[in-house]
Amino acid sequence: QKEVEQNSGPLSVPEGAIASLNCTYSDRVSQSFFWYRQYSGKSPELIMSIYSNGDKEDGRFTAQLNKASQYVSLLIRDSQPSDSATYLCAASSGGSYIPTFGRGTSLIVHP
């Protein structure tokens, strides 16, 4: 059974710090990885996709993928209180349009 594991948190960081969110996956043939941000009571919003080993940067967000170790991470630099949300990690195998979601990590950025 495909699984995506995330620490539920909450992860608490001070404003301006780097928040590091981690995710591991069990399906070795997973090729596409997604990070979603979900504010309380709202729907998930896609913030990053990554498909190749290494880092991918978009503004304050950096996604990191290590397929050999089967983990994906999301770094948020200069964290802001508005980044406080649950971050969902999802993975899908090549050609699959059905991702497997993790339960999410709650991030709290305090002033």
Add this chain to the structure above:
Amino acid sequence: DAMVIQNPRYQVTQFGKPVTLSCSQTLNHNVMYWYQQKSSQAPKLLFHYYDKDFNNEADTPDNFQSRRPNTSFCFLDIRSPGLGDAAMYLCATSRDTGGRIYEQFFGPGTRLTVL
């Protein structure tokens, strides 16, 4: 702006009273999904359509039905809602963005309350 729209945003129903939730999209995506999400849980896939092909997850209760009359619209029918069906219902869409990669885009969700 291209988007995924869900109506209503909030739905209150009585135990056993049927409800229909709707989803429409202007993204022209060929894949549409219905998810159920409860507090602090991952979204749970109920159904999906690949073009006109309907796929029902094995553990989706028979109480849940879906229709996709055309590319843009999709409906979720809950025939006899129980208290356990209270949740956020999320519609999502995707398409092959190249290299057989599908990025999902979610609508705002419908919060269902069952009294």
